[in-house]
Amino acid sequence: MRELCLPAGLQPDEVSELDRIIQKRQQVRSDEYLFHEGDVAQAIYAVRIGSFKSYRVREDGVWQIVGIHLPGELFGMDALADQHHRVSVQAMETSNVCALPLADLAALTIRIPSLGKQVMRMTSRELNTSYENHELLGRRSAQERVALFLCRYTDRRRNSGLKADSFDMAISRQDLANYLGLQLETVSRAFRQLKDNGCITASRSLLEIKNIDALREAAGFCHGKTDYAYHH
């Protein structure tokens, strides 16, 4: 438990108590499901190793990835509104999670109030990430989307204690395109441009950030601080 995000802000004896109760560690293979949209929620989950995708499937079978979860992050809080999951979650590579059964959580939260606060904090963080995604999809070109995604993704990897300048992307081009609201071919072309500009090198799944400043520029970050005006 210790390496997880959850115990942050807890007393050592509280961590031990949490540790004793939450012993459910699950090994999950690539593409395996943790739960489906509509399922009655059993638990929320903390990623230990690997990565996961949250997605919704429309009536017509079209799907949309709405979240990506890296080590140290929590997922499954979509079900806290009414005990039913509103997304499906699937592993994108061989992974390992720690399940926090909702029954235990309710009891524990009363004994350890800071645990409830920590779950709240992580949910708020996920909400902000989703707001950022809305911003990314709102009015940005294909290149900006891909570049911005890479910037944010590497930042999150760094936060999760993973290598951030040269690593294996568990996300397929197809999934990435879906997540970014683009076609797979468009993502491929964006990668090409970023390679040609010397921002990155990328083979099938190995990605290397060569020039973070150029990448940030492609993502639409400003260099000089513009004293921008509010829109009113």
Added chain:
Amino acid sequence: MRELCLPAGLQPDEVSELDRIIQKRQQVRSDEYLFHEGDVAQAIYAVRIGSFKSYRVREDGVWQIVGIHLPGELFGMDALADQHHRVSVQAMETSNVCALPLADLAALTIRIPSLGKQVMRMTSRELNTSYENHELLGRRSAQERVALFLCRYTDRRRNSGLKADSFDMAISRQDLANYLGLQLETVSRAFRQLKDNGCITASRSLLEIKNIDALREAAGFCHGKTDYAYHH
């Protein structure tokens, strides 16, 4: 307090206690700010009357609306991750909110655990709404976006106890376009088509749903239940 979402699931005496402490009701005029991106959080807010928009402003001054808040809904939970707001919030019409100061909230949550659960529930709901927005922006035509927005918006109005088939849209075309990741002209054209199809009538701000089934169809909902396949 009674007409709000927050007391749901609380005992009568707990509601009274909440009522006694949370007496801060604020009248807010159109376009007035509740807080700005980056502000240290003072409170979370429950909408009593009116509506609000959450948005982020980029370094280059481009802004993106990421959330809309109707009566009975909570906002400001973006700050629960680290006590700093990650969006700005502005009233879209003359409104009335109830502020729940964070200091009081912390104390109250210990005395009334179900209050914390309720805040958690509302945050989870907002997270799902944001996931739905990601899905809306992902891979949908301009018409679908507008029609789907109207479907969801009227549903939420109904949930908030507001008139849902004929009402005044507080959201300007400009804001709506921004929220949906479109240009204002494109939204205007989508409205025209929906009018021509007999789905709606719309003047400047008065909107009337004439044919909800046609509207749902324009939004991409299926009629017959297709036994859809999972994508794997």
Added chain:
DNA sequence: GCAACCTCTTGATCATGATCAAAAACTTAA
């Protein structure tokens, strides 16, 4: 009532990214 202003609508053209098609790169299994 008129002028100034703002928001929304409509029209015409253009650019970006979707779609269709095929080949190349990489993976897996026999």
Added chain:
DNA sequence: TTAAGTTTTTGATCATGATCAAGAGGTTGC
């Protein structure tokens, strides 16, 4: 190693929505 199957790249064309431009409809203040 070869063959079959994926996934990714590249090319060519097309369609949707962005952009530019002008006008219509409402609102506000004098």
